[in-house]
Amino acid sequence: MEVEIRIEPGRREPKVVILASEESEELRRLAESLSALPMGPIPVGRGEEKLLLPQGEFLRFYADGKGVSGQTAEETCVVPLRLYELEERLDPTRFVRISNSEIINLDRVTAVDLSLSGTICMTLDGAVRAYVSRRYVKKIKEALNLGRRRRHEEP
Secondary structure (H helix, E strand, O other), X not given: OOOOOOXXXXXXXXXOOOOOOOOOHHHHHHHHHHHOOOOOOEEEEEOOEEEEEOHHHEEEEEEOOOOEEEEEOOOEEEEOOOHHXXXXXXXXXXXXXXXXXXXXXXXXXXXXXEOOOOOEEEEEHHHEEEEEOXXXXXXXXXXXXXXXXXXXXXX
């Protein structure tokens, strides 16, 4: 297989083109694998300064009425992306959407409080609390392997 990398200054994200004489299952799997890769650092604004921060530094991303903010342990930055764009870009093994307005970093969860009423409160590093909306409870339980335990039947 021939591989070529071209640098285009100003390009916001990488683009991969696969050239082949015919379509195959291997090529489809390769395309799916490439499109599922998380896309590196996240662009943020800090005042007039524009930065790229590693995904792992973020506790959460949330809509705040003026746009999207990204919270790290030290600060909150403006993110020039919408939540759905972030969701596509973030590592799906680390980040999960917990409501229409919030995405959290599972690696930064320090406590999970499951109340009897069915709500979930997640505590992130630095005592930051995030609440899972009812619509996302099942998804979060699956991500954290908190589903109901089934009794093992004896053979």
